[in-house]
Amino acid sequence: MAKLYFYYASMNAGKSTTMLQADFNYRERGMATMLWTAELDTRSSGMVRSRIGLEAGAHLYSPDTDLWNEVQAAHNSRPLDCVLVDEAQFLTKPQVWQLARLADEAGIPVLCYGIRTDFQGELFPGSAALLGIADTLVELKAVCHCGRKASMNLRVDAEGKPIKQGEQTEIGGNDRYLALCRKHFSEALAR
Template sequence: MAKLYFYYASMNAGKSTNLLQADFNYRERGMATMLFTAAIDDRFESGTIASRIGLSAPATMFDAATDIAAAVAARHADTSLACVLVDEAQFLSEAQVDQLAAIADSGGIPVLAYGLRTDFQGQLFPGSARLLALGDALIEIKSVCQCGRKATMNLRVDGTGRPIAKGAQTEIGGNDRYVALCRRHFVEALNG
């Protein structure tokens, strides 16, 4: 039976690298995959999943209006898919997560979703909340805080490195905008 997997972590934990490795493993064995990435993520080339260590692969972009189930069904009709992989899964809508669950349950295709669990205020993203609710397997990818403890939080910083506590939930950025911290150092940075 196919499953819906949710691999979650703080920023810079290697989520995209893990996704690209999983994709490679399937393709190396002659199996077809379908990759998705959020259209809102403009840090790299459009329609590309890229890791900080230099790996990349083309992907189908999704936004809130994308019917992921229809896109997978169309591709699966042409080429039998062995796996669907989703990067930046925190940006999925609840309905899209429901579609991914149906792809695993009814379509028999494993779905591997990778994303952030929480935003810069420690709040769940709607897509992540639904993945936590529906996922058959919830796998934390570990990252490290500056103190050596497990990083679980994403601190948003301004151009000078000062913590930002308020703003829109979604603001795209990398190491220039976010720092992965343990909860203790996250709270200290916001209250300091």
């Protein structure tokens, strides 16, 4: 039976690297995969890129993308053995249910990778839906500067000072975000 998986973590935990490794494992065995990433992340449009230099082409999804129809059309042309979704925090709740349907009705395993919470400690909509309905939840580990597990994402300005307010989504990497443990995240925001 196919399952819906959610691999989640703070930034810099190796989510994209883990996804690309899973994709490689399927393809190495002659199996067909389909990769997706968020159109919103303009840093590497049409590519899944890891910080350690691995990359692969991917289909882009936006909030309007019907993942059920798009994947089913590809699956009808060439049967898919796995669908992998990067930046899954940007999925809409209906898209998460479409991915669950792919696992349940089409029998295609779906592996989603994303950030659990934003820079204020709030769940992203896609992450909330995945945490609620995924068959398997896997937390990947990042490390805070103190050595503890980093579970939070602190947004910083150009001088490295914490940002407390703003839009939930602001695309950026190490220049805009720090992965911290909850203690150091709270201290940085003076909670």
